Structure formats: C-alpha cells, structure tokens
Amino acid sequence: MASKLSYVQAVSSVNPSFWNKLTEIKLNVDKLSESPRPVWGYFTLLSKTTVNQPLIELDSTSFNSDFNGQNMYVPFKGKVINKNTVEDFKECNKQDVINTEGKCLCENIVSGEAIKNPVLLNSFLLLTFADLKKYHYYYWFSFPVPSGLVLEKFSAKIISEEFNSDRLKQLYVAFQALDAMNKTYFIIENQNDKLLVHSLSSKLSELTAESTTDIYFAFFNISMDNKSIGSQLRNYAALILHHCPFLKGKTQKFVAVSVTRHGSEVGLDTSVIYNLLLPDVSTDKFDSWVGWEKNERDKMGPRVANMKNTLDPKIIAENSVYLNLKLMKWRIVPDINLEVTENAKCLLIGAGTLGCAVARCLLGWGVRNITFADNGYVSHSNPVRQSLYTYEDALSMKAKSEVAPKNLEKIFPGVNAKGVHICIPMPGHSVGESMLKQTVEAVQVLTDLIKDHDIIFLLTDSRESRWLPTLLGCYHKKIVINSALGFDSYLVMRHGCSSDTSNNPELVQDIEGYKIIDGDNLGCYFCNDVTAPGDSMKNRTLDQQCTVTRPGVAQIAGALAVELAVSILQHEKRIKAPAFYKISSKAEDLDPEIENQCILGLIPHSIRGFLSSFNQMLPATMKYDKCVACSDVILNEYKEKGIDFLLKVFDSSKHLEDVTKLTEMLADFDMDEILEFSDEEIE
Ligand SMILES: [Zn+2]
Incomplete structure (x- = not known):
C-alpha cells in the first residue's frame, strides 16, 4: 500500500x-x-x-x-x-x-x-x-x-534492518570520504555484499533499468526524526527522472542518510531505506514551484x-565605553557606583580650555549629560589648547556653545550634550536700561540651568563671572566644582553648600594632626577674599586680560576637577562629605578606615598645584561668615530680594561689601595687606 x-x-x-x-x-x-x-x-x-x-x-x-x-x-x-x-x-x-x-x-x-x-x-x-x-x-x-512532483512511499525501514553493523561502518567511512558537495546526494551500490559509494557524476549516467535493483539513491536527510524527509528530495527525484527516464512509474530504493552519535560511535545507523514510487512526469511540466518559508x-x-543593538555603531561605541568602565568593577573597585556617575547632569560654565578638558574627562567616566554655558566664539588661538575645537571651527567663527556639544557627540554619540549661549551677569558690570531685560533673562536662564543640573563646574576665565553661579549653586545646594588657573599654578576646589545650621566653628573636628570640616561648612572660591569681585578687565593689558598659562595647567586642573566631582558622587554624603586637612607635617598617615572617605579615597576641599615646583597641596578652609558669595547674609538677601538684589550688585560690587559689612571691616585694613588675597596670586 x-x-x-x-x-x-x-x-x-x-x-x-x-x-x-x-x-x-x-x-x-x-x-x-x-x-x-x-x-x-x-x-x-x-x-x-x-x-x-x-x-x-x-x-x-x-x-x-x-x-x-x-x-x-x-x-x-x-x-x-x-x-x-x-x-x-x-x-x-x-x-x-x-x-x-x-x-x-x-x-x-x-x-x-x-x-x-x-x-x-x-x-x-x-x-x-x-x-x-x-x-x-x-x-x-x-x-x-x-509542486507537481508527487512521491509515494511503499515501505520504510531502518537501515540496520537491511545491513549489518560492519557494512554500516564501511558505508560511513565511504560517506565521510565524499567531499561536502557530494555528501548531499550520492549513490550507494550493493555489490556482492559490499556497499560502494559513488558520486552522482561517476555513476548516474551508467545506470540502466536492470542495474538499478542494486542501487540506492542516497541523500542527506535534514529531518530531525526518521519519519519525515527534507523537501529537497523532490528536486532529487526530478533529477533522477530526467536522467533515468526508465524509472518513471517505477519503485526505487532511496536512503535518507542521517549521521548520529551513540556514545563515542558516530554512524549512519538511524538512516532509513525507503521504497518510493517515482511518478511519470517530465521536467518541462514543472512550471509551478513552492517553498516560501513561514514566519x-x-x-x-x-x-x-x-x-x-547588535550592529548600530553608536550602540557598539556606547557598549564599548561602558564595558571599559565596568572593567573597573571587576577587580579594582568592585563597589563603585557607575550609574550615579553616568546619570549625573553636569553644567560646564565656560567652554574654553578648562571647559574642553573637563568635558573630555567626563566622557571618559561615561557621563551622559553635559551642558555648556558660554558666550565666546572659536578663535584661531583656541584649537591648539581647547581640545573640542578645530581650525575649521575657528575659520567660521562659530559660537563655542554650538560647536562644543557637536564635537563632543562626534567623539561619543551616546552623550547628551547641549550648549547655551549666555553672557553671565557679573558684579560691577553695570547693566543700564538697555541691558536690563537681557540681564534679567540671563539670570533666569542661569538659575534654571543650575536647578536642572547636579554638578556645576565653574570654568570661566574671570573671577567676577564665577560670583553669580557660586551664589546660585550654594543656594540650590548643588555640587559646585571651581577651577582657576595661574600662569603655572592651578586651583581646583569644591564649594560648601548652604547649611541648615548656622556656621559653627565646633563643627570643625580635630584628629591628631588633621582638621576635618564637614562638607556644608566648606568655604567657596570667594571665602578667602575680603573684597567683592569687580570689573577685573578694566585697566588690564592684553597679557593680563587673556589667560596666559603653561598649556598643561588647564589639562591638569580640568582632570582634577572631574576626579574631585566623581569622588564626591561616590561618597554617601555627597556634597556634605567632610574634607581632611593635614595641619601638622608630623601627622601620621590616616587610618585607611577613616581616610577612605569614599570608595575612591580621600576627598579634599581644594587642590592647589604649582608647576614651578611640581608640588601640590590640599588646603581646607571654613566658610567665611562675611563671604560675598556664600555667606548666610548674602543667601538671605538673595532669598528675600531676588533679582533686585542681584541687579544692585551688578551695578556696583560695593553693594556686596555693604550687605556683608565688609565695608566696615575694610576700613580697618591696610590696603597692602588686602592685595595678598587677590586672586592673581595663588598663595
Ligand atoms: Zn564663600
């Protein structure tokens, strides 16, 4: 049947x-x-x-x-x-x-x-x-x-029912000797109790109606079980019928070959011998074909x-960047929290030499959200020192706030970089009627930016441009990292934030040889000054107006600013992380338990470096209660009077001295003494 x-x-x-x-x-x-x-x-x-x-x-x-x-x-x-x-x-x-x-x-x-x-x-x-x-x-x-070729099955049996295991072993050896192309379809001949394997090209043309009784048309069966057959058998049948037309309407033996492993033995024992009825059709009747795959x-x-996720080069780049960071976790710092760094929103005020250096280093840490606030344009002197700009950018005099984010994305497309073109209002830079609207707007934009970010980097090249962001950063309790450059020296520091408790010297703890200041009692950039920031650009020669520094200084300071910020992020108290300051050179090294303030180590208040001696110090200072930027009296004045207070300061920086009562104090000072505190010199 x-x-x-x-x-x-x-x-x-x-x-x-x-x-x-x-x-x-x-x-x-x-x-x-x-x-x-x-x-x-x-x-x-x-x-x-x-x-x-x-x-x-x-x-x-x-x-x-x-x-x-x-x-x-x-x-x-x-x-x-x-x-x-x-x-x-x-x-x-x-x-x-x-x-x-x-x-x-x-x-x-x-x-x-x-x-x-x-x-x-x-x-x-x-x-x-x-x-x-x-x-x-x-x-x-x-x-x-x-589709028109139909094969019928008369019988099917496992090959081992027809041949003993020795002959199957011979058959397997002969099969393996075929090259890959001929393993697909070949001929087995049963000759005097020996099984011979022939390629189609060596045997098919010799076949006659009489000789096919000892012939098995073999094919590699793709089916996973021995009850069904790969559909390509129909193509094989078409080939056989065309070249051996005497088989039309006849039954013929086929071997569906499958290679299986039993223990250590690999063989053909699960192959199946079929007795198939070949139809009486000819190839010129095959005008309709089937075989589309279902989904x-x-x-x-x-x-x-x-x-x-597999091929997008941007995603490949992203995965590679984060893989690199994750390698830190493997051995060196297994508990580092990379997500907190990755998700920190960083505002870079100033997109010059320092801004570029900071941005590049942030990328290295996998920081995704970087915003530049700057009012400058790329000039020809910039590209060699400011790593985010090129000669072409200088030729077209593009705004730094426009170019910096674009070029950052060229380096790492996964970054979410933005730029805001903004002139930061400054104390002592008189506003006047014509500039009033613009100034009020700028204050609003800056306030929103600061509120919207976690870390504020102060990277401008003048002291007075840091005043407003210092005040706002402190007021909104943001991590503020300040970096300033001298010719061959640098200062990198973190600011304290507004504290819920009033300044209390008792919050300074001492352990032998060290001073410890809680994060919210740390001073800001202006705490060491006893004069309010004024218009420092007035009466300056060209070399004084531009930041003339040894080229490496900004790279060092930019990198330190980022590392300081990352250490703060890794500390459980974040901005309130205490700062240690060695007050005695005889002080012994701190117990690592205490010293390891965060997983990456100690977090200083400030870092002052001097390239003239390649020396670095880590001084820590308290918040100054008459500070023109971060003292409670200033913060309260801002809280109460808001923009009106700010506008008064922009008109005259002396207003700051009045509010903080610095004016009274200054009257007692000798001006020579004050000059020592000028920011032109870093200690
Ligand atoms: Zn201060």
Whole structure:
C-alpha cells in the first residue's frame, strides 16, 4: 500500500554577522545593485538532539566563494537578492520570484550541472530589504521544489534492518570520504555484499533499468526524526527522472542518510531505506514551484531581524565605553557606583580650555549629560589648547556653545550634550536700561540651568563671572566644582553648600594632626577674599586680560576637577562629605578606615598645584561668615530680594561689601595687606 511521504522544510537561522556582512557589501560594493549574490547555507552534519528543527544557518562566511564546512556541515547553495526599497521587497510577485528560481534549478537539472554539483538541488533564495537607518532587516527564504512532483512511499525501514553493523561502518567511512558537495546526494551500490559509494557524476549516467535493483539513491536527510524527509528530495527525484527516464512509474530504493552519535560511535545507523514510487512526469511540466518559508507566527510572510543593538555603531561605541568602565568593577573597585556617575547632569560654565578638558574627562567616566554655558566664539588661538575645537571651527567663527556639544557627540554619540549661549551677569558690570531685560533673562536662564543640573563646574576665565553661579549653586545646594588657573599654578576646589545650621566653628573636628570640616561648612572660591569681585578687565593689558598659562595647567586642573566631582558622587554624603586637612607635617598617615572617605579615597576641599615646583597641596578652609558669595547674609538677601538684589550688585560690587559689612571691616585694613588675597596670586 502506497502512502504519502511526510516532508519537512528547512528552517532559516541567520546569525547577526550575516547582516553585518550584507550591510558592508551593500554600502561598499553593491550600492544600488539588486543583482543576486551567491551565499552558502550550513546544515549540521551530525544530528543534534538539542535542536528540534532542521536549521539552515547563515553567517558572515556565507558570502565566501568557497564552502568551508570543515566536515561538520552539509552545504545549501543559495542567492540573496537585496531589494533597494521596502516597497520593492513587499510588492515583487513572490510566485514569479520562486518560479524563476525553480526554472533556474530545472535548467541545472536538465543540463547535468546538478549532477556535477549536486548541492544545486539544495538551492534556496533569500529575498531581503535592509533598513540601514534602523538596522531592521526584512527577509524571506524560499527553498523551491516543484509542486507537481508527487512521491509515494511503499515501505520504510531502518537501515540496520537491511545491513549489518560492519557494512554500516564501511558505508560511513565511504560517506565521510565524499567531499561536502557530494555528501548531499550520492549513490550507494550493493555489490556482492559490499556497499560502494559513488558520486552522482561517476555513476548516474551508467545506470540502466536492470542495474538499478542494486542501487540506492542516497541523500542527506535534514529531518530531525526518521519519519519525515527534507523537501529537497523532490528536486532529487526530478533529477533522477530526467536522467533515468526508465524509472518513471517505477519503485526505487532511496536512503535518507542521517549521521548520529551513540556514545563515542558516530554512524549512519538511524538512516532509513525507503521504497518510493517515482511518478511519470517530465521536467518541462514543472512550471509551478513552492517553498516560501513561514514566519515565526506560522504565516506565509517575511521575518524581521532587528539588529539595532547588535550592529548600530553608536550602540557598539556606547557598549564599548561602558564595558571599559565596568572593567573597573571587576577587580579594582568592585563597589563603585557607575550609574550615579553616568546619570549625573553636569553644567560646564565656560567652554574654553578648562571647559574642553573637563568635558573630555567626563566622557571618559561615561557621563551622559553635559551642558555648556558660554558666550565666546572659536578663535584661531583656541584649537591648539581647547581640545573640542578645530581650525575649521575657528575659520567660521562659530559660537563655542554650538560647536562644543557637536564635537563632543562626534567623539561619543551616546552623550547628551547641549550648549547655551549666555553672557553671565557679573558684579560691577553695570547693566543700564538697555541691558536690563537681557540681564534679567540671563539670570533666569542661569538659575534654571543650575536647578536642572547636579554638578556645576565653574570654568570661566574671570573671577567676577564665577560670583553669580557660586551664589546660585550654594543656594540650590548643588555640587559646585571651581577651577582657576595661574600662569603655572592651578586651583581646583569644591564649594560648601548652604547649611541648615548656622556656621559653627565646633563643627570643625580635630584628629591628631588633621582638621576635618564637614562638607556644608566648606568655604567657596570667594571665602578667602575680603573684597567683592569687580570689573577685573578694566585697566588690564592684553597679557593680563587673556589667560596666559603653561598649556598643561588647564589639562591638569580640568582632570582634577572631574576626579574631585566623581569622588564626591561616590561618597554617601555627597556634597556634605567632610574634607581632611593635614595641619601638622608630623601627622601620621590616616587610618585607611577613616581616610577612605569614599570608595575612591580621600576627598579634599581644594587642590592647589604649582608647576614651578611640581608640588601640590590640599588646603581646607571654613566658610567665611562675611563671604560675598556664600555667606548666610548674602543667601538671605538673595532669598528675600531676588533679582533686585542681584541687579544692585551688578551695578556696583560695593553693594556686596555693604550687605556683608565688609565695608566696615575694610576700613580697618591696610590696603597692602588686602592685595595678598587677590586672586592673581595663588598663595
Ligand atoms: Zn564663600
């Protein structure tokens, strides 16, 4: 009794490296060409019990000219047609496409090409559309077989029922001796109790009606069980019928070969011998072909591979950056909190030499949110010292607030960089009627920026431009990192924040040889000054107006500013982290338990460095109760009078001295003494 054969179709499994290679070829070689490109598919030779589908795999080596299956894979030979538009991909007539492919297969059968190269019977077509902006790949596989060719099964039995194990071992050795192409379809001859293996090209043409009784048409069966057969058997039957027409309407023995492992033994014992009835058809009748693959939803339709996370170079860059940081966690500082650094919102006031240095170092820490506030334009002297600008930027005299974020994104596209062009209102820089609206707006913009960020870096090149952000940063309890440069010296410091308790000297603790000041009692940049910041640009020569420094100073200070900020972020008390100051040179090194203030170590209040001696100090100072920027009296005045207070200060910096009663104190001072505190000199 004849019964229907049960077929299985290959299931496509595409490795991301395949799409990567396809993208490369599309961009660099094929461009707009839709010409078919040959590709290899791999089918595992040894049946794996872990896989329950007949997977045909493709990866980047699928594009190689030679099949390299390393004796572990059986080849499929296909072509990929990559459409230029999604419309072409969707709208091309799928029946026409598969018929064209089938016709081509038929020609290979008729011409005998498929006898020389039996892998052509395992043909497939891959239709694709690559959306390279989104890294979405639409694809549809087809494994064409003639729909009009029907095979009937008369009997089936496991091969070991017909041949003993010695002969099966011989058979396996002979099978393994075939090259990968001929392993797909071959002929077994039972000759005087010996099993011979022939390639199609060496045997098929010799066959006669009489000689086929000892012949088994063998094929590598992709089915995972021994009850069904890979659908490509129909192509094999078409080839046999065309070249051995005497078999039309006859039954013939076939061997569905499968390679399995039992313990340490690998063999063909699970292969199945079928007795099949070959139909009376001829190849010129094959005008309709079937074999499109169903998608994951078991529907006839294309699949989509979303490779964004695998292929988008921006995401690759991002992953690499964070991987680099994560390596710190492996051994050196396992408990470091990288998320808090990554998510810290940093405002850089000043996008000059220091601003560029700070931004680059923040990128190194994986900081994502960086905003520049600056009012300058890129000039020709800038690019050599200011690492975010180029000669071209200087030629077009672009605003730094515009160029800096763009160039930062060029370095690391994952950064969320912004720029705000803003003139920061300054004490003693008279506003006047015409500038009033603009100044009030600038104060509002700066206030919003400070409220919206976690860390404020003060990186401008004048003292008075730091006053307003110092006050606002303190008022809004933000981490403020200040950096200032001399010719061969630098100062990097953190500011204290407004405290809920009033300044109390008892909050200074002492342990032997050290002074400890709580974070909210630390002084600011202005705490050491007894004069209010005025217009420092007046009466200055060119060399005094520009920051003339040794070029390395800004890089050092910028890097220290970032490292100080990161240490503060890693401290559980954040801005309130205490600062240690060694007051006696005889003081012993601190107990690491106390000294390890945060996971990265001690957090100083300020760092003063001198390149003339390559020396560095870590002084810590208390908040000064008459400070013109951070004292309670100033903060209260701002709280009560807001913009009116600020406008008075902009008109005359002396107003600050009045509010803090510095004026009275100054009357008692000798002016020579005051000059010592000028910021021109760093101690
Ligand atoms: Zn202060």
